[in-house]
Structure formats: C-alpha cells, structure tokens
Amino acid sequence: MRLSQDFDLAEATIAQLQDGMNAGRLTSRSLVERYLGRIAANDRSGPNLHAVLEQNPDALMIAGQLDTERRAGRTRGPLHGIPILIKDNIDTADRMHTSAGSLALETSIAPRDAMIVERMRAAGAVLLGKTNMSEWANFRSSHSSSGWSGRGGQCRNPYALDRSPSGSSSGTGAAIAANFAAAGIGTETDGSVTSPAAACALVGLKPTVGLVSRSGIIPIAHSQDTAGPMARTVADVALLLKVMAGDDPRDRATRGNAPHVTDFTQALGADSLRGARIGVARKRYTGYNDRVDALFHAALAVLREHGAVIVDPADVLTEDHLKNFEETTVLLYEFKADLNAYLAGLGSAAPVKSLAEVIAFNERETAREMPWFRQELLVRAQAKGPLTSLEYRTARAACRRWSRTLGIDAVMTRHRLDAIVCPTQAPVWPIDLVNGDCFGGNCTTPAAVAGYPHITVPMGDALGLPVGLSFFGRAWSDARLIGFAYTYEQATLVRRPPRFLPTVEA
Secondary structure, three states: OOOHHHOOOOOOOHHHHHHHHHOOOOOHHHHHHHHHHHHHHHOOOOOOOOOEEEEOOOHHHHHHHHHHHHHOOOOOOOOOOOEEEEEOOEOOOOOOOOOOOOHHHOOOOOOOOOHHHHHHHHOOOEEEEEEOOOHHHHOOOOOOOOOEEOOOEEOOEOOEOOEOOOOOOHHHHHHHHOOOOOEEEEEEOOOOOHHHHHHOOOEEEEOOEOOEOOOOEOOOOOOOOEEEEEEOOHHHHHHHHHHHEOOOOOOHHHOOOHHHOOOHHHHOOOOOOOOOEEEEOOOOOOOOOHHHHHHHHHHHHHHHHOOOEEEOOOOOOOHHHHHHHHHHHHHHHHHHHHHHHHHHHOOOOOOOOOHHHHHHHHHHOHHHHOOOOOOHHHHHHHOOOOOOOHHHHHHHHHHHHHHHHHHHHHHHHHHOOOEEEEEOEOOOOEOOOOOOOOOOOEOOHHHHHHOOOEEEEEEEEEOOEEEEEEEEOOOOOHHHHHHHHHHHHHHHOOOOOOOOEOOOOO
C-alpha cells in the first residue's frame, strides 16, 4: 500500500508548487500527471478511499496550455497551473458530470460553469476532477452514512479507513488530506466543509453567506448554502478564497459584498491574535471527549501566549432552539424550491426535472440507490408548500433570531468579542451503513444557520483521529478569522499526513 511519505509532492503548498514551476523544476502538466498517478494508486486500489468520482479528461490538455502561457511570460496569478479538486455538486460545463452523487443525475452535463468555477478557470487553476460526497449533500435520509453516494460508494477516512470522513464534502476532505491535489472546494449548509476538514486534519472555511456565489451549485437551502475552500494550510485557504469571492448577478446574496471582498492573504500575520478578545464556547462544545478537551486546553494556552484575551466562558446558548425543528423546517422548504429551480435550469436534456422525479427515480432504482438507507428527507421536502407558507416564514424568522440576535451577536456584544473558539467536533465514528452516522458533538450549527463565517484548523489528534479548532464570528469577519487561524496554525503545526491505517491505532 502506497503511503503519503512515498509521494514527492506530499504536503506541498500552492506557493511551493508555484516556486517549482517558476524555477522550471515542475510544470503544470507534470503536477497533473503526478496527482493523477497518486489517485490511481490510492483511490480505487490500495487503501480504496473512494474520494474521487470522476477525473477531468481534459486536465492534461489544460495544464499544457497553461504551461505554454507561462513559457510566454504570462501567468494569471498564484493558482496558475495548480491542480484543484471540486465537489460533485458544483457545475462544470465540460466533459465532467455534476450529480450531487446521485445516479439520477449521473449523465447530467451542466450548461454553464458555476460562477466559482469560472473564477477558478480564469485564475489558471486546473480542475483535476469531481470528488465523492454524501449524496444530495447529506439531505436524503436522517440515517445516512456520510461519504456514501450512489455514484461513488462509501468514501473512507485516510487516517483510519474504517472511520467516517464526515460530510458532506467527504471526498474533498479525504482527497486533499491524502494529497490527491493541491487543494479543493467543498460546500456547506451545516458542517459540510468544516466537519470533514476537521476529520481529515485540514483547514476548512465556511465563508459568510453572500461572500461567494452559489450559482451553478446543486442546492439545499439558499439561506445557509455556501461553497468554501479546503486545504492543508491556512495560507492555501486564503489564496482560494481570494479567487472565489466576489459578486454575481445570478446570486442576489452576493449583492453589496464588494466592501468585504479583499486579498485574504493579507490577513496572514503572525500577530493577528494580539489584543483580540476570543470567547470560549464551552457549555455545548466541550466535555464529550477527554482527549479533545485536553487538546483544547492546550490550544487556549497557545492563544493566550500570542496575545489573545480569553473570555471564558462565552457560551452560545441558543442551539437547542435551532435544533428544535426550526432549522430542519427551513431546509425542507428551501430544498424543494431551490432544487426544482436548479433542475429547471438544466433545460430539456436534464435526466430528472423536479424533486418529485428524483424521488420516483430512487424508488425505481431501489437496489442501486437505496441499499442502505431511504429518502425520507426528500419525501418530507416534497410534501412542503411554497416559501410563502406561514410555517416556513415563522421558522426562518426563528432561525435568524436564535442564531443571530439572541445567539452569536448577543454573546459577542455582551463580551465585546472578536471571535468565538471551541473544538470543532468529536473524533469521527466508525463507518456504519446499517445505522448511519453517530455524531459525538460538534459546533457547526450556530454559524451555519446565521450565515456567518466559520474556520477550522488542525488542533491535534485523539488516538490518531484528527480533531479541529474552530473560530467563528459575525458576518463578514472572514479575514479576521483567517488571521486568527493562521497564527494558531503557525504556532503549533500539528497537521500530520495520513498513513491509511486500517483502524485506530492506540
């Protein structure tokens, strides 16, 4: 079995790859060849990660064109020639499919690139392929297994192959951790970037909703959905976000975001924590694992050593209200409306044209699509009415109140905070296709429901299973959170590459 240490690009950053290309030691084509070889040796053979659904058949040609541009003295920026993997719910108008992992869309070719794909291509990134994911972004069944899709099967965690990679950006997390590409893009509605990033010892950022366009992304819910960068370092996340962020006439949430679109790499300062007031969300997000608590205690000491003022506790106490059906109600209504709109936008060639047709397809293809769990969330969503319904409007107002006004905003105002910190989640659980996921605790919901930014950075490991440290805060504080995460990362450097162990090793 090939291990990370045997790969000559293991843990290489975007800046290091650019240095190699600028010096003539590397080319974009050679990078693509090496990463494709890495995928071939480890994704459907060797440890069988099942992290990559589809490779871009034009990747080598595109890389060659970018090499020609470089030789002519033209480079498009820090992503020029860099191989990137993206989640399978992000549209690409090329020879790759966009399916959200579902067999119902396995033949679907998007008529236009997602806006973030347009930006990535313009910046010179090479789209290496589409990553596996929790089918329909984990919004199909409440008994699902993260990282399983009808198209891709079960994705595995490269740190312990019998453990979940979490989700729903499961393949992006597992692939980037395993050095299948320089970096990747996931999407999040509630935890789908930050949870797999923490599970795979990555940095993952869920931006403020509206900082990054969602047009051309298979949706769950417009009030919470956003794409986000996932990488092995904070610096690489900042580079990706710089390219991804911006307004888009096709996504009204991005209107007016110009004051907040910046060069996020400027936030990478060693003194970003000095004088910052960091609140500790302790009540809901600690106490579920002794090893995680010990790592968190050590992380708080690092923050203090680098000048942060630690306010402990500074608890967000409204999550029970968010979990008391309001968030799920909003997601059910918005999923039906938003998915139907997305499918209609595919045109007459779309293999399915509505949520109702997706449900019917799954029933016809039960053996392939529902061997382990059903589609009760799709059925519940189909039963919902329009977004003008009183139930939806009431639930949406409650979500805003409990997540923002009485939640994050209230805590940050009361304690004059610049950010809130806590462990991202418990160590991940064993894969269980019979019973589904078994979450041990996580902090993703308040920032997700509020539409506020959340970044996770490696904090260490518990018996070899990575765990993350989370910073979240008010809307548009993305750059500050990147700075806090960078200072912590550089002070600790705890990320270790995976060894593809069959199980946890004490």
